[in-house]
Each structure stands twice: as structure tokens, then as C-alpha cells.
Amino acid sequence: xxxxxxxxxxxxxxxxxxxxxxxxxxxxxxFHKMASGFVGLTLLLTYSPYLRAQGFQDTxxxxxxxxxxxxxxxxAELEARRALSTDTTLSPEYRTELEKYLAFSLVAEGRNRxxxxxxIEALKLTPDLTLDPVLVSPKIIAVFDEAKGEFKTYQNxxxxxxxxxxxxxxxxxxxxPGWEQYRQGRIIKGITLAALESALITTTLLxxxxxxxxxxAYLSAxxxxxxxxxxxxxxxxxxxxxxxxxxxxGVWFYSQLDAFLVLPPHxxxxxxxxxxRMAKVQISFHF
Numbered sequence: 001x002x003x004x005x006x007x008x009x010x011x012x013x014x015x016x017x018x019x020x021x022x023x024x025x026x027x028x029x030x031f032h033k034m035a036s037g038f039v040g041l042t043l044l045l046t047y048s049p050y051l052r053a054q055g056f057q058d059t060x061x062x063x064x065x066x067x068x069x070x071x072x073x074x075x076a077e078l079e080a081r082r083a084l085s086t087d088t089t090l091s092p093e094y095r096t097e098l099e100k101y102l103a104f105s106l107v108a109e110g111r112n113r114x115x116x117x118x119x120i121e122a123l124k125l126t127p128d129l130t131l132d133p134v135l136v137s138p139k140i141i142a143v144f145d146e147a148k149g150e151f152k153t154y155q156n157x158x159x160x161x162x163x164x165x166x167x168x169x170x171x172x173x174x175x176x177p178g179w180e181q182y183r184q185g186r187i188i189k190g191i192t193l194a195a196l197e198s199a200l201i202t203t204t205l206l207x208x209x210x211x212x213x214x215x216x217a218y219l220s221a222x223x224x225x226x227x228x229x230x231x232x233x234x235x236x237x238x239x240x241x242x243x244x245x246x247x248x249x250g251v252w253f254y255s256q257l258d259a260f261l262v263l264p265p266h267x268x269x270x271x272x273x274x275x276x277r278m279a280k281v282q283i284s285f286h287f
Contacts, residue, residue, distance in 0.1 A: 061097050068101055077105040096126045107140045119147035120154070177255035193255050200248035207241040
């Protein structure tokens with residue numbers, strides 16, 4: 001009879017484990033639900049002010065659009081001005097819409113000059129702002145085009161497309177010949193000086209290597225004719241190395257003088273201010 005008892009025990013053990021696994025799964029499911037609910041509640045509390053503010057802004061813009069569509073231009077103008085002046089939390093998108101409909105209302109009232117200024121303000125917030133000619137009257141589009149032209153002029157004056165030229169002499173003049181001339185806009189001269197300096201330095205290094213080999217050959221020579229020949233070769237290479245090194249240093253010094261004394265017109269030159277008692281010299285350096 002022990003066999004049935006053993007089977008019954010095994011069956012009961014399997015059932016107990018299944019129940020335990022089921023309880024664990026239910027506990028995990030409940031925990032995940034609670035966690036999801038907590039996260040959702042946290043997100044709602046965090047972003048609800050933003051959502052309320054966005055809904056409020058939508059309401060303001062929608063009310064002004066309705067007033068303008070119903071030809072209530074003065075009320076639309078007043079509502080737009082009030083919203084722009086009192087609500088500092090408006091996003092650029094909503095401020096653009098308010099400026100736009102304020103300009104629409106002013107054009108409808110015949111105040112094109114004021115409307116143009118508000119179109120410019122809208123363009124400052126949204127530079128790629130456009131109007132649909134199907135939905136907007138030609139009169140408004142004409143004022144908008146004038147404002148867009150003035151806005152482009154304002155942009156060109158405020159932030160020119162080309163980078164303003166640097167003034168004075170920078171630290172580049174000390175690093176490598178020609179670099180400062182290239183920065184100043186004298187491209188051909190800068191490249192010429194840099195190439196000449198590179199050629200002289202390379203030649204000096206090659207001559208130095210050959211001179212060292214010639215010196216080893218001279219020291220290892222035994223016969224007098226061979227010694228004299230090896231020494232002449234060594235002496236010739238040594239002099240050539242000195243000449244190229246001196247030439248490289250000369251190019252470097254010439255680059256310094258040229259960078260300081262031959263400035264192009266768009267850079268600051270040394271200024272001399274004459275007075276009754278003394279002369280004042282001003283030199284500009286750029287770092």
C-alpha cells in the first residue's frame with residue numbers, strides 16, 4: 001500500500017507548487033498595476049499645470065479668431081493686446097498667432113503701419129512665417145510682404161551672414177610662418193610662406209641626416225686621400241645644413257614683420273594720435 005500514498009504525496013506537492021506559483025503571479029500583476037498607476041498619477045500631477053496652461057492658451061487664441069471672423073476687429077485687437085501684455089507664459093507659437101491676428105485686425109481697421117510692426121514681431125518669433133493667399137485677403141498679404149522685407153533688412157543688419165574680419169595680429173604669427181597671413185585674407189602669401197618654411201625645414205632635416213652619415217664615414221676613413229674626400233663631403237653638408245636652417249629662421253622672422261607691418265585694410269593698423277604734448281601709439285593684438 002505505500003505506492004498510492006507516495007503518488008498522493010507527489011500529486012499534493014505539485015498542486016501546492018502550482019498554487020504558490022499562481023499566487024506569486026497574481027502578486028506581481030497587482031504590483032505592476034499599482035506601479036503603473038503611481039507613475040501615471042505622478043506624470044499627471046507633473047504635467048497638469050502645463051496642460052492647463054496650453055488649454056488656456058488655446059482658448060485665448062480661439063476666442064480672438066472667432067472675434068476676427070465675426071468682423072469684431074476692435075474687440076479682437078483689444079483681446080490680443082491684453083493677452084500679449086499680461087500673460088508672460090505664452091509660448092512663441094501662441095505669441096506668433098496673437099501678433100498675427102492683431103495685425104489682421106489692425107489692417108481691417110485701416111492701421112497698416114501698426115499692423116506692419118506687429119507682423120515684424122511675429123516674424124521675429126517665427127522667421128519662416130507665411131500666409132495662405134487662399135485664406136488671407138490680398139490687402140493683408142501686401143502689408144505682410146512689406147513687413148517681411150523690413151524684417152529681412154533688420155536681420156541683415158543685426159546678424160550679417162559673413163563673419164566679421166578679425167582685428168589685429170593673433171597668436172598664430174608665433175606658431176608657423178604664413179598662418180597669420182592666411183587668417184588676414186592674404187591667402188597666396190600665406191600659402192607661399194608656409195610652403196617655403198616647410199621646404200626649408202624638410203631640407204634641413206634631410207641634410208642633417210646626410211651630414212651625420214658623412215661624419216661617420218669621415219671618422220671611419222683610414223687612408224689620407226679618403227680622409228680628405230670624406231671630410232670635404234662632411235664639411236659641404238654641414239654648411240648646407242646651416243644655410244637652410246638660417247633661411248628657415250629668416251622666413252620665420254620675415255613672417256613676423258610682415259604680419260605686424262603689412263596689415264590689410266580691413267584689419268586694425270597701428271594708430272598714432274597726435275596731441276599738443278605727446279604722441280600716442282595704439283597697437284591692437286588679437287588673442
